[in-house]
Amino acid sequence: MNRMIVRTVTVAASMALLGSAALTGAAGAGAGDVTPTEAWGAQAIGPVVLSQVARATTDNTPQVASHANLAGLLATGPITDRADITGAWSRVTQGIVLTLPNNGSLNAAGVRSWCIYNDDSPFGGATIFSGAIVQVGQTTVPLPENPAPNTVITLPDAAGTITLNEQTSTAGRLTVNAIHAVLGSQTVNLGITQCGEPVIG
Numbered sequence: 001m002n003r004m005i006v007r008t009v010t011v012a013a014s015m016a017l018l019g020s021a022a023l024t025g026a027a028g029a030g031a032g033d034v035t036p037t038e039a040w041g042a043q044a045i046g047p048v049v050l051s052q053v054a055r056a057t058t059d060n061t062p063q064v065a066s067h068a069n070l071a072g073l074l075a076t077g078p079i080t081d082r083a084d085i086t087g088a089w090s091r092v093t094q095g096i097v098l099t100l101p102n103n104g105s106l107n108a109a110g111v112r113s114w115c116i117y118n119d120d121s122p123f124g125g126a127t128i129f130s131g132a133i134v135q136v137g138q139t140t141v142p143l144p145e146n147p148a149p150n151t152v153i154t155l156p157d158a159a160g161t162i163t164l165n166e167q168t169s170t171a172g173r174l175t176v177n178a179i180h181a182v183l184g185s186q187t188v189n190l191g192i193t194q195c196g197e198p199v200i201g
Contacts, residue, residue, distance in 0.1 A: 035059065037117050039088040039193045041079030042068035046186035050074075056081035056088070068092075073099050074188060077110070087116040087124075088193040090178070096131075096190065101159040101183060104135030108143065111178035113165075115195035122195035125149075126165035126178040133162065160184060172196045 035057040044050035054065040065079040077094025091112040098106040108131035115124030131143030138156060147164035154161050160183035168175050178191030 035083070036085065036197065037083040037088040037115070037193075037195045039063075039081035039083050039090040039113075041065060041081055041090055041092050041191065042074070042076060043189045043192065044070060044074065044187065045189075046184075048073055048186060050188075052192075054079045054081045056083045056090075058083050058085060073186070076190070085117070087114060088195055089114045090191045090193050092178075092191055096179075098179070098181060098188060098190075100133070100135065100155060100181075102135060102155075102157060104133065104138075104155070104159075106133050106143075106162060106179070106181070107131065108179075111191040113176045113178040113191040113193045115174050115176050115193045117195035122172070122174040124167065124174055124176040124193060124195065126176055126191060128164060128178065155183075169196075 038055060038057045040052040040055040042050060042053040048070055050068065050070055053068045054063040056063040061084065062080060062082045068074060068076045068079060075097045076092050080091050082089045089112065091110065093110040096108045096111065100106060109129040111126065111128050113124065113126040115122055126147065128143045128145055128147060133141040133143065133153065135156065141153065143164060144151065149165050149167040151164040152161055160181065163180040166177040166180040173194060173196030176193045177189045179189070181188040
C-alpha cells in the first residue's frame with residue numbers, strides 16, 4: 001500500500017486565485033479590485049465552489065465569519081482576517097476538518113498565515129496548530145506547526161496533495177496559503193494572505 005510522502009519544493013510559478021459565486025457570510029470583490037494587502041480565510045475551486053470568505057483589504061478590515069462549511073468537504077470554526085498598509089493576516093480557529101479521498105481527513109485546531117508588504121520583496125509564513133492527516137489503513141501524519149515554505153504531502157493512491165505554507169509570487173506579489181489542498185479536480189485553500197503591488201485585472 002502506498003504511503004504518504006512529505007517533501008519541500010521551491011515554487012516559481014504563480015497560482016491563479018479565481019473568484020466564484022457569492023456565499024452568505026463571505027466578503028467578495030469585483031474583478032480588478034486588488035489592493036496592496038488582503039486576506040481571506042477559505043476558498044474552494046472546482047466542482048464545489050466557495051468564494052473568498054471574510055476577505056479583508058486595507059479599506060475593509062477586519063473581516064470575520066462564523067465558519068466556512070461545505071457539506072462533505074470542509075468544516076471550520078471562526079475566521080478573522082486583517083489587512084493594512086504594512087501586511088495581511090488570516091486566522092481560522094476552533095477546529096478544521098477537511099475531508100480527504102479514501103476515508104481520510106485533515107484535522108487541525110486552527111491555521112494562520114501572514115505576509116509583510118514592502119516595495120522590494122514581500123515575505124510571509126504560516127502556522128498549523130495541532131494538525132494531522134488521518135487515513136484508514138495509513139499511519140497518522142502529524143503536520144509541522146511551522147512548516148517550511150511549500151511543504152508538500154502526497155496522499156496515497158494518487159488521491160491528491162496537501163501543501164503547507166504554500167508561497168507563490170507573481171510580479172512581486174506574494175500569496176501565502178496556510179493549507180493548499182488539491183484533491184483531484186477540487187482545490188481548497190485555507191488561511192490566505194497576499195502582499196505586493198496591486199494587480200489590475
